Amino acid sequence: MPRVVNEEENALKRAEILDAAQSLIYVKGYEQMSIQDILDELQISKGAFYHYYDSKPSLLEALIDRMLxxxxxxxxxxxxxxxxxxxxxxxxxxxxxxxxxxxxxxxxxxxxxxxxxxxxxxxxxxxxxxxxxxxxxxxxxxxxxxxxxxxxxxxxxxxxxxxxxxxxxxxxxxxxxxxxxxxxxxxxxxxxxxxxxxxxxxxxxxxxxxxxxxxxxxxxxxxxxxGISAKDPPGESNVAESTGESQRGV
Amino acid sequence: MPRVVNEEENALKRAEILDAAQSLIYVKGYEQMSIQDILDELQISKGAFYHYYDSKPSLLEALIDRMLxxxxxxxxxxxxxxxxxxxxxxxxxxxxxxxxxxxxxxxxxxxxxxxxxxxxxxxxxxxxxxxxxxxxxxxxxxxxxxxxxxxxxxxxxxxxxxxxxxxxxxxxxxxxxxxxxxxxxxxxxxxxxxxxxxxxxxxxxxxxxxxxxxxxxxxxxxxxxxGISAKDPPGESNVAESTGESQRGV
DNA sequence: GTAAAACAAACCGACGGTCGGTTTTTCAAC
DNA sequence: GTTGAAAAACCGACCGTCGGTTTGTTTTAC
Missing domain, CATH: 1.10.357 (Tetracycline Repressor; domain 2)
Incomplete structure (x- = not known):
């Protein structure tokens, strides 16, 4: 991890990358999102990305930290x-x-x-x-x-x-x-x-x-x-928890 | 999916591949396991594998079906x-x-x-x-x-x-x-x-x-x-659910 | 014999990650 | 304010590996 000079701008850029990653993960999922997707989104180079984050997993950790x-x-x-x-x-x-x-x-x-x-x-x-x-x-x-x-x-x-x-x-x-x-x-x-x-x-x-x-x-x-109202009583003979098929070969 | 002639042998081979995949997944995890790992384990070619399974995800589905x-x-x-x-x-x-x-x-x-x-x-x-x-x-x-x-x-x-x-x-x-x-x-x-x-x-x-x-x-x-015995009463002042740190930045 | 199944392996594009190099910023010396 | 060098910021070609495809060969079934 490189020494940071301008702490503030660095954090901003990291957050910017995280934002892009978050919305991409939201749409495509973590594994399916490629680093290149982020680069395209932010118009930055691979070198830039790997300057701010060590790896793809470390990006995920950072995202989880922020969400938490x-x-x-x-x-x-x-x-x-x-x-x-x-x-x-x-x-x-x-x-x-x-x-x-x-x-x-x-x-x-x-x-x-x-x-x-x-x-x-x-x-x-x-x-x-x-x-x-x-x-x-x-x-x-x-x-x-x-x-x-x-x-x-x-x-x-x-x-x-x-x-x-x-x-x-x-x-x-x-x-x-x-x-x-x-x-x-x-x-x-x-x-x-x-x-x-x-x-x-x-x-x-x-x-x-x-x-x-x-x-x-x-x-x-x-x-x-x-989009439904929640005022009905439980009801004892409801749809009987039919999860589509209740029996199959498994 | 190719038509199967010898149903029995085919199922056996599929199971064999599934066995290898299961033990590899057990050790390395699904994403971290490569198709090549399976090929090496069973000494078969890529063509052989993709003859029995369409893709890596379909292999996972088959494994889940079997486990279930x-x-x-x-x-x-x-x-x-x-x-x-x-x-x-x-x-x-x-x-x-x-x-x-x-x-x-x-x-x-x-x-x-x-x-x-x-x-x-x-x-x-x-x-x-x-x-x-x-x-x-x-x-x-x-x-x-x-x-x-x-x-x-x-x-x-x-x-x-x-x-x-x-x-x-x-x-x-x-x-x-x-x-x-x-x-x-x-x-x-x-x-x-x-x-x-x-x-x-x-x-x-x-x-x-x-x-x-x-x-x-x-x-x-x-x-x-x-390796412990389960005969103690609940105990009201136990370790107080200390999950390591109970307080930190987050 | 022949058609399909079973296999083999070269090959492909995309991936995560690295690396040598270039540009920009920072900061002290003058 | 200028300068210069070190560090940070950034660039993009390149690498090995991945899942998957394709083309071709051998084996099996009828």
Whole structure:
């Protein structure tokens, strides 16, 4: 790594390359994006690129660092606020991470599609691992706070943070899966609403929180994301989780 | 895809190539494994390889199909047994999938390390998605059976299968993470035992199963895998989920 | 015998990365 | 302010390897 003279301009250029890489990865995926794509996009030479980044993998690491930093900048103020009740923290955590405040629907769906597609498996795995490491302890702290406040009840406060994170991720994967393989709208709508309701319920159970106290995805968010309303009851004889074929040779 | 004359020999050769690819992927990872590696291993020509497989991605698909088939051959008899109680099915499902019956410890740990490492992110993502699709409906059926038998209690029987799968996967990722970044033995041992206990408890809660009825990982398996005994109580002031650094710039 | 399957290997463009060289910037000496 | 040299910034030809194609040869089946 060369000594840097003008720190500021250097960081700017690195960010510029990262921006190009990010949008290219968003469209093509990490492996499918070539260094040449970046060079073409920014009209720079190969020498220039390799002056700022050692290799393609190191570029990915830098991107993950930046994405994690952005997420944390969003989440930290919520999580670390000493005056906020635990239940409210959990709520806001899901809301902010799940929707990234306010974003265009088409952009969000495009992002979800890209994020959960095979072409970005590595990026997602690396990012997830990093987020688990940083959010685990904080989530545990919130759980303990909730127990103190009498809203949560679990014998495993230290472990439940990681479990919760796993649940959220699991829901994200399901939604990503649906976004990738779109179903007919009516089937889709009911399944999404039911599944989100199920996750809310499960999350309450595992945290030992009062029924109805946790809403991972607000109705207006569901409405915005999927264009459907979320006011139907669970319904016991729904589409029976028919994932296309329920039986095949495998 | 060429027409096949001798179906049997053709399948044998395809399997042979798949075997080589599997062990190479196990060691090097999918992306890092080159077609040439396979050719060298089997002493065949490029023409031969591309006679049996269209491309590298199609080779991966074939591998995933075979792996899924192997898992299903193990799990199906358990899950579809009409005389087996739901609780016992769940139990046996975890036991068989989690340990693959009886396997050498070093092999299993090596497999876990490889499976959850970055180098096989794509394989794992594809395999996980496939398994979610096939196991979701079956798990839902078991949950409904359990409700009928009075051992489970949940308002979301159809969704809970996918949630359960997500939980199991989440635990696997945690364990994989630990296997990849080994900690000092004492810290490791307590964390593993506590976390598995937490997952058992959470699973009971989300299924509405009686306390102590679900054991995802038997003590002897934990013993075999990690070389530690699983008889300590949860313990409220354990290592406090210290993931190395609990605070840093990010 | 002949057509297709099974294999062999030379060959191709694209890839990530390197390297020697050129231009621009920085900063101290005058 | 000018100058000069060192370092940073940048350029693009080049390299080895990759996945994949093509052309050609041998083997097998009927």
């Amino acid at each position: 930093e952005q997420v944390m900048r969003l989440v930290l103020p919520i999580i670390q606020d000493p005056h906020e009740p635990a239940l409210s923290k959990i709520q806001k955590f899901f809301t902010s991470v799940g929707t990234w405040k306010t974003a265009r629907k088409d952009f969000l769906m495009g992002f979800v599609r890209s994020w959960y597609s095979d072409k970005n498996a590595l990026l997602r795995q690396k990012m997830t691992a990093r987020m688990l490491h940083v959010s685990g302890p904080w989530l545990a702290a919130i759980v303990r706070q909730g127990i103190d406040e009498g809203v949560f009840d679990t014998p495993y406060p230290d472990q439940i943070g990681a479990v919760t994170f796993g649940m959220v991720q699991s829901l994200g994967e399901l939604i990503g899966d649906w976004a990738l393989a779109p179903q007919p709208a009516p089937v889709q709508a009911k399944r999404i609403v039911d599944t989100i309701a199920a996750y809310n319920h499960v999350l309450e159970r595992l945290l030992g929180a009062p029924s109805g106290s946790i809403v991972m995805m607000q109705p207006d968010v569901i409405e915005a994301w999927f | 088939e192997q898992v299903m051959r193990l799990v199906l008899p358990i899950i579809q047994d009409p005389h087996e109680p739901a609780l016992s099915k769940i139990q046996k499902f975890f036991t068989s999938v989690g340990t693959w019956k009886t396997a050498r410890k070093d092999f299993l740990m090596g497999f876990v390390r490889s499976w959850y490492s970055d180098k096989n992110a794509l394989l794992r993502q594809k395999m996980t998605a496939r398994m979610l699709h096939v196991s979701g409906p079956w798990l839902a059926a078991i949950v409904r059976q359990g409700i009928d038998e009075g051992v489970f209690d949940t308002p979301y029987p159809d969704q809970i299968g996918a949630v359960t799968f997500g939980m199991v996967q989440s635990l696997g990722e945690l364990i994989g993470d630990w296997a990849l970044a080994p900690q000092p033995a004492p810290v490791q041992a307590k964390r593993i035992v506590d976390t598995i206990a937490a997952y058992n408890h959470v699973l009971e809660r989300l299924l509405g199963a009686p306390s102590g009825s679900i054991v995802m990982m038997q003590p002897d398996v934990i013993e075999a895998w990690f």
